[in-house]
Amino acid sequence: xxxxxxxxxxxxxxxxxxxxxxxxxxxxxxxxxxxxxxxxxxxxxxxxxxxxxxxxxxxxxxxxxxxxxxxxxxxxxxxxxxxxxxxxxxxxxxxxxxxxxxxxxxxxxxxxxxxx
Numbered sequence: 001x002x003x004x005x006x007x008x009x010x011x012x013x014x015x016x017x018x019x020x021x022x023x024x025x026x027x028x029x030x031x032x033x034x035x036x037x038x039x040x041x042x043x044x045x046x047x048x049x050x051x052x053x054x055x056x057x058x059x060x061x062x063x064x065x066x067x068x069x070x071x072x073x074x075x076x077x078x079x080x081x082x083x084x085x086x087x088x089x090x091x092x093x094x095x096x097x098x099x100x101x102x103x104x105x106x107x108x109x110x111x112x113x114x115x116x
Contacts, residue, residue, distance in 0.1 A: 004114045011111030019104030025097035029090055040083040 008111040008114035011107045011114065015104040015106075015108035015111060017104075018100045018107060022097045022100035022104060025093060025100065029093050029097065033087060033090060036083050036086045040080070
């Protein structure tokens with residue numbers, strides 16, 4: 001086995017590990033995003049369950065006041081406060097996954113050229 005064959009084998013291993021790591025990060029991030037959206041939806045359902053309807057007319061309910069609107073808006077923002085930063089922080093993890101995938105492709109390509 002020559003030095004170029006050894007280098008190619010190392011590059012193939014690096015390529016496989018980098019691409020596998022990138023795929024794992026992407027899958028984990030997809031699960032995190034799905035969990036964050038599920039938590040948001042659950043919080044929104046709870047919020048909607050506790051508020052009087054704005055556009056439906058019911059005889060037994062009092063009219064919606066500005067205080068009700070403020071409380072509803074404040075509650076909705078509280079539900080969003082946990083979800084939005086988590087989804088925005090995902091950019092770093094997704095960029096890392098993309099970088100690992102590109103590294104794997106480059107390492108595999110270089111390893112392929114070394115075997116020629």
